[in-house]
Amino acid sequence: MKLFDLLATASSNMFRSKLRTLLTITAIFIGAFTLTITTGLGLGVSQYLDRQVDAFGAKDLDKIREIDGIKSVAAYHNASIDYVVASDPDKKYQASVTPFLTGSNFSLDAGRYPDNDSKDLELMLPSTYLELLGLGSAESAVGKTVKFGVTNGLGKRTEVEGKISGILGASLVAGTSISPNDALMTRLRAVQAVGQPPVAGEVVQAATARFDAADTEKLKKIKEDLKKLQYEGMTVEDQIGSFKAVINGMIAVLNGFALIALLAAGFGIINTLLMSIQERTKEIGLMKAMGMSPKRIFLLFSMEAVMLGFWGSLLGSLAAIGVGTVVNKLVIESFLKDLVGLQLLTFSPVSVASVILLVMAISFLAGTMPAIRAARKNPIDSLRYE
Amino acid sequence: MREDAVLEAQNLVKTYGKGDSLFTALGGIDLTIRQGEKVAIIGKSGSGKSTLMHLLALLDKPTSGAVFVEGQDAAKLKNGQLGHLRGQKFGFVFQQFFLNGHASVLENVILPLKIAGVGRAERKRRALEALKQVELDDKAKNKAKDLSGGQKQRVVIARAIVGNPSVIFADEPTGNLDTATGQRIEDLLFSLNANQGITLIVVTHDADLAARCDRQIHIQDGRIVDHPEPPAATREPKAPEPAPDQPDAPQPPRRPTPRPRRKVHL
Structure with a gap:
């Protein structure tokens, strides 16, 4: 048949x-x-x-491609803030800050990333804060300033001002942390450190290390070496x-x-x-x-x-x-x-x-x-x- | 082996079961059937006559012994080749018809050609031709289940001849039919033998039908007990010898009128 x-x-x-x-x-x-x-x-x-x-690093890879191994290590300082407030003093909200890492790449609703090389105090604000803080639309919020309430070691509260450089779009990954640049971060920490024993200023929660992300072999090696020293190496991709x-x-x-x-x-x-x-x-x-x-x-x-x-x-x-x-x-x-x-x-x-x-x-x-x-x-x- | 032997059986034995329950269905059959012969295999039910037909038609394998089809040892063929040979050389007419009732008459007749891999147009033409021979070409489009018993059996005959077989095996072809219809089917089968020289092997217990054949092979308890022709001498059936020597057997008659033979009483 x-x-x-x-x-x-x-x-x-x-x-x-x-x-x-x-x-x-x-x-x-x-x-x-x-x-x-x-x-x-x-x-x-x-x-x-x-x-x-994908949003992470694709552009930045080129920048760091020439670097062999870890180029530089910078402390990843963190600071805790009491509240964040914009022009309306009645609208104070608790918030957390996470330093902006150069090379991270998020979907922005408006503006640009905070510049870690700049001396200007800049930050990236998640879009969820726009309405809370009474900032209006994402476009109009860029360039405006917000203040962070920080308590120093003596219990005194000071406000630190920072300029909004970009609005972070809603995303599963990015979370709700406000991301200041290095300059703003340093300022926040400096204010917070007043009146605290010196050692507290030296303790870091994390460190940023730069390396060639395209070289996965080397990356693996770096992670292994870190592990031997009892550190955990985790990339954004790992997370x-x-x-x-x-x-x-x-x-x-x-x-x-x-x-x-x-x-x-x-x-x-x-x-x-x-x-x-x-x-x-x-x-x-x-x-x-x-x-x-x-x-x-x-x-x-x-x-x-x-x-x-x-x-x-x-x-x-x-x-x-x-x-x-x-x-x-x-x-x-x-x-x-x-x-x-x-x-x-x-x-x-x-x-x-x-x-x-x-x-x-x-x-x-x-x-x-x-x-x-x-x-x-x-x-x-x-x-x-x- | 004879030149014109279409089928030859050598010491065919078929047993079922083992040990104490061993049952011998056929106990050593030697048989030669020549091209164009009309042969009746007769015997009581359970005598082994159907088993013999199945072995000759290569539908079943013997426990021992051999079947030669036109000189070719069937045991030496693979399953596929065996089927091919069967499809090419043999046509089957069964008592229970085995028609697909839901398919058209034409579809039923086409089936063997479809299996043989004949092209669409060619097989339709040949099937219609075969239906014409059994005078059913006007029913080609009817469903098989809507036909009468006699018409069904004619469709079965058309299906059997559509592949131009050299042998038609008919297992109780008239068993399910009334006398008049049965007579018509018999006439049709014998005319195929007379006009086209198709060898006819009929398994029956109808003595009248058997009498219309050239030769009757009487099976009893798995052995040939009465083997009148050819040659005239009846061999000792129990001897498990090779094919009986048949030197000057007369050519198989191709007469449309059957010669009455010795009737076999069961």
Whole structure:
């Protein structure tokens, strides 16, 4: 039998028992639907995270490419502030500050990054503070000043003023810390240090080290060396990476459930084919009597299984894409509104095609057992079968 | 081996089971069937006549012994080749028809050609031709399940001849039909033998049908007990010898009118 005829025969056999075929396809549909949704979710979130990481360093890599190993080490001073306030003295808010690291790259709603080489006291303000502090729009806030309330070692409170150089867009990664430049940071610390024992000023919570980020080998070595000295070396990518690992873990669990659904669907296929082979025992015997080889019989039934998988997964993925697109729109317009650039569910042709191929492969595997059984049938036993 | 032997069986043995439950279905059959012969295999149910037909038709494998198809040892063929040979040389007419009721008459007749890999247009043409021979070309588009028993059996015959076989195996071809319809089917089968020289091997317990054949092979308890022709001498059936020597057997007659033979009473 020619391949095309085999395909056509398998296809028409599939619709002989319509209800049974429909139920089997439904089982596969559910599995494929779930798998498409979970992979879409995984892809959506990880692409979003990747975009956050991409923002880091890409430009700066060029700048530091020539540097061999660590070029310089600068203390990463931190300061604690009591409150932050803008022009309206009634609107005082607690806030945390994190030094701005040159080379970091965030999505800015307006303005530019604070300049660590500048003597001007600059800072980057997360957009969430705009409304709280009564600063108006992001554009209009750039260039305005905010004051930080700082208590020194003698318990006296002083206000330090800094200029807003940029507004940080809402993001999962960037958080809500205000990021002053080195100059402002030094000033904050200096004010805070008044009246404190000298040693407190020498203690640092972290240090920034510059190195060639493109040289992953060297980076690894640096991390190892740091570890030997009992320090932990962590890059921004590492930090996002660990976040991503958690997300990936969750997605993997979801995918696992989808695969379990597909496994169940696989048994549905086995069952369907076994029943169909039972019903068509005589027909198989007849086809064998007429010269159809066992190999072709095997192919015929495998194809039927793969076709069940194909239709189930095609319909399942299409439904998932349809539902996903609607859910995406709803979610992004409502509670995930602030995460600009997030596509919660992302369906790439490659991932959808992989889901379909995977389901077809599972179907083929499920079909082998019944198909081998059909192929092995002795024509005479089949013809005698009642 | 004879030049014109289309099928030759040498000491065919078929047993089922093992040890105490060993059952011998066929206990050493030697047989030569020449091209164009009409042969009836007769015997009671359980005598082994169907088993013999299945072995001759390469539908089953003998426990020992050999079947030669036009001089070729079937045991030396692989599964695929065996199927190919079967599809090419043999046509089958079964008592239970084995038609796909939901498919059209034409589709049913086309099936063997489809299996053989014949092209679309060619197989349709040949199937219609075969249907014309059994006078059912006007029913080509009907569903097989809507036909009467006699019409179904004619479709089965069309399906058997569509591949231009050299041998047609008919297993109780008239078993499910009334006398008049059965008669018509018999006539059709014998006319195929007369007009196209197709060898006919009929398994039946209908003595009248058997009488219309050139030769009756009477099977009892897995052995040939009455082997009148050719040669005239009846061999000792229990001797597990190679093919009986048949030096000057008359050419198989291709007469449309059957010559009445010795009736075998069961």
